[in-house]
Amino acid sequence: MVLPVGNIENLLALARAGDGTAREQLLAECRPFITRVTAGLCRRHLEWGYDDELSIAFMAFNEAIDRYEEDRKVPFLAYARLLIKSRLTDYLRKENRVSAHMAGSLNSELEEMSAFSLESSRAWGEYLDREAAREREEEIREYAAMLAEFGISFSDLVRCAPRHRDARQVLLHVSRRLAGDGALFEQLVRTGKLPIKELSLLTGVHRKTLERGRKYIIAMALLWHHCQEYLYLCHYLKASGKGE
Amino acid sequence: MEKVLTGIVVEVKARSCIILTPDAQFREIPLPAGGARPGEEVSFSFRRRPVYWQSLLVAASLLLILGAGLFYRGWLNQAVAFVSLDINPSVEMALDRRELVCQARGLNAAGKDLLSRVPVLGLPVEKAIDSLLDRAVQSRYLQPARNNVILTTIAAGNGREPAPQAREIYQVIVRSLSSAGVPAEVVVETAAPEMRRQASKLGLSTGRYLIHVEGKKKGLNIGLEELKKEKISSLEQKKGVTIKEVLGKHGYSGWVPAPKAVENNRSLPGAVKDTAGSRVQERVPPPQGKASRVDHRSGAAVQEPAPPAERVTPGKDRELPGGGEEGAAGRQDCARQVEVKVENINAGSEIEFNQPAGRDRKNYDNGPGHAGAGVFGAHFGRRVFAGRSIQAGYCQAGGRVVECN
Numbered sequence: 210m211v212l213p214v215g216n217i218e219n220l221l222a223l224a225r226a227g228d229g230t231a232r233e234q235l236l237a238e239c240r241p242f243i244t245r246v247t248a249g250l251c252r253r254h255l256e257w258g259y260d261d262e263l264s265i266a267f268m269a270f271n272e273a274i275d276r277y278e279e280d281r282k283v284p285f286l287a288y289a290r291l292l293i294k295s296r297l298t299d300y301l302r303k304e305n306r307v308s309a310h311m312a313g314s315l316n317s318e319l320e321e322m323s324a325f326s327l328e329s330s331r332a333w334g335e336y337l338d339r340e341a342a343r344e345r346e347e348e349i350r351e352y353a354a355m356l357a358e359f360g361i362s363f364s365d366l367v368r369c370a371p372r373h374r375d376a377r378q379v380l381l382h383v384s385r386r387l388a389g390d391g392a393l394f395e396q397l398v399r400t401g402k403l404p405i406k407e408l409s410l411l412t413g414v415h416r417k418t419l420e421r422g423r424k425y426i427i428a429m430a431l432l433w434h435h436c437q438e439y440l441y442l443c444h445y446l447k448a449s450g451k452g453e
Numbered sequence: 454m455e456k457v458l459t460g461i462v463v464e465v466k467a468r469s470c471i472i473l474t475p476d477a478q479f480r481e482i483p484l485p486a487g488g489a490r491p492g493e494e495v496s497f498s499f500r501r502r503p504v505y506w507q508s509l510l511v512a513a514s515l516l517l518i519l520g521a522g523l524f525y526r527g528w529l530n531q532a533v534a535f536v537s538l539d540i541n542p543s544v545e546m547a548l549d550r551r552e553l554v555c556q557a558r559g560l561n562a563a564g565k566d567l568l569s570r571v572p573v574l575g576l577p578v579e580k581a582i583d584s585l586l587d588r589a590v591q592s593r594y595l596q597p598a599r600n601n602v603i604l605t606t607i608a609a610g611n612g613r614e615p616a617p618q619a620r621e622i623y624q625v626i627v628r629s630l631s632s633a634g635v636p637a638e639v640v641v642e643t644a645a646p647e648m649r650r651q652a653s654k655l656g657l658s659t660g661r662y663l664i665h666v667e668g669k670k671k672g673l674n675i676g677l678e679e680l681k682k683e684k685i686s687s688l689e690q691k692k693g694v695t696i697k698e699v700l701g702k703h704g705y706s707g708w709v710p711a712p713k714a715v716e717n718n719r720s721l722p723g724a725v726k727d728t729a730g731s732r733v734q735e736r737v738p739p740p741q742g743k744a745s746r747v748d749h750r751s752g753a754a755v756q757e758p759a760p761p762a763e764r765v766t767p768g769k770d771r772e773l774p775g776g777g778e779e780g781a782a783g784r785q786d787c788a789r790q791v792e793v794k795v796e797n798i799n800a801g802s803e804i805e806f807n808q809p810a811g812r813d814r815k816n817y818d819n820g821p822g823h824a825g826a827g828v829f830g831a832h833f834g835r836r837v838f839a840g841r842s843i844q845a846g847y848c849q850a851g852g853r854v855v856e857c858n
Contacts (some may be wrong), residue, residue: 242636282494303556310719319531329819342490342492344494345461345492346490346491346492347489348492349461349462349463349491350491352463352492353463353464362464363463363464363471363479364464364471364477364481367471367479367480367481367809370477370478375474377476377477377478381477441492442461442473444472445461445473445475446475446476446477
């Protein structure tokens with residue numbers, strides 16, 4: 210399921226401006242995200258209403274709406290995730306379950322950081338930058354690994370990504386349609402091949418064009434489809450407004 | 454046109470990295486200084502690289518042009534021919550490809566002295582010879598009352614480059630001497646590069662060495678020491694030969710009489726001769742081989758031991774087939790020569806002689822004392838010498854010679 214990231218940004222802006230219903234809507238829409246992030250950190254299945262961790266995460270997310278700094282160049286969801294992580298760490302430490310659950314997943318610096326108040330903005334800022342950089346790097350590594358499954362390397366993309374803006378727009382449009390079309394995307398993942406005939410019918414782009422931009426379309430479709438995992442990359446492409 | 458490319462680094466290679474730009478382009482750019490980590494946002498300015506290449510290119514082409522220029526200059530200024538001049542001062546000049554004097558050296562004390570007075574470097578060879586002769590007259594190396602001999606040799610530097618034409622050099626000398634009014638025996642010889650090398654090894658001028666070599670062939674014993682010390686004119690007297698006779702092979706030689714002498718020989722000095730009286734036409738068969746190269750002494754022969762003016766056909770002309778003499782109005786083969794002796798010519802006189810129709814319109818001379826042939830259009834030609842007294846000289850038109858005394 211593709212999360213409508215653009216929608217989230219709209220809601221976020223409204224919520225930050227003080228629109229109560231927008232905030233409600235944003236929180237509701239992001240519940241699956243919160244669940245996934247929290248479950249990932251706790252490494253177990255969590256259920257709303259039973260697990261405190263989810264409540265802590267939910268509150269942290271709510272806090273993130275207010276505290277989000279756009280000029281940090283960190284996407285909102287990534288920011289929220291970092292805040293959730295930090296709050297959960299605090300909570301788990303209190304619950305004396307840090308060592309059991311968090312060993313290895315959090316570094317000592319974070320623990321030290323948590324000892325102090327994260328409100329101290331400079332330290333928080335540094336932490337945020339460092340964590341964001343680390344996450345971004347991780348994300349790219351994952352993305353590269355996923356591309357490798359389809360036999361695509363970044364060097365291939367340098368070669369076959371169209372230089373001309375209009376040509377690129379066409380292929381980006383195709384890749385969005387592919388990412389949004391569940392059946393076609395599923396076919397891509399299953400066969401590892403681009404369903405060129407169907408895409409050509411769907412978008413009206415000539416199959417030769419699709420054939421030439423095959424790797425680029427696949428790479429971009431994967432990115433759009435997994436936008437929630439590749440928060441930084443998606444956000445970066447969207448930031449310019451040209452990725453649309 | 455600076456284009457900045459910004460993007461997130463997605464892959465780092467040894468010297469470059471691949472970035473993902475906000476407009477979804479994947480680009481490979483050189484690794485920024487200090488390296489980059491994946492996920493980092495980097496900017497790359499496209500300008501630096503082209504500028505670097507451009508300046509390199511410009512520098513390289515400048516160097517190339519400079520190098521080519523220097524090379525060309527060196528090539529131009531390379532000595533390709535040598536002209537040696539033996540008056541009594543012996544001088545040798547090296548000529549570059551433009552026939553400009555690029556080196557000059559005196560081969561004896563007088564030669565050095567002469568060169569120190571006449572700046573010849575950088576002058577065209579004709580001009581250099583002209584000024585050297587002028588100076589030689591002024592310095593009294595050449596005197597009207599003496600038996601002057603001017604021996605000139607032209608040697609190619611390595612035989613591959615064209616040396617100046619002996620005929621041109623001869624004309625220059627004749628013209629120069631005529632205007633200076635100094636009588637002299639003029640010999641212009643061409644020499645092989647090897648001759649010149651031998652000569653300079655012995656410290657002789659090429660001309661003098663040539664005398665030695667040719668003299669030996671003819672059974673004359675002319676020692677090298679003699680050649681080094683003696684004037685050529687005194688050598689001539691001593692051995693009783695003329696240089697022309699010794700060398701006379703494939704060069705040009707002739708006698709330039711003093712204008713006064715011509716004047717003195719006239720029965721009525723200062724009188725203007727009847728134009729018709731001075732019109733003489735004569736044809737003689739062309740010289741065939743050495744035997745036929747006889748002196749055609751003019752009636753107005755001047756000083757003793759004044760050798761007669763004679764033109765020895767240059768080597769390449771000799772190769773051309775000669776033919777029998779044709780009638781007076783007959784067409785002449787280019788290779789043949791006809792000498793026309795003209796007597797009693799004075800300022801304003803006219804000479805005329807047969808000229809084959811439609812050939813060799815080119816003017817061969819324009820200096821004083823040369824009967825000209827450039828204006829003949831039809832069967833008969835004529836030339837008016839306006840306001841000049843005629844000295845010995847010749848003109849060559851269609852391979853014939855006009856001799857005026």
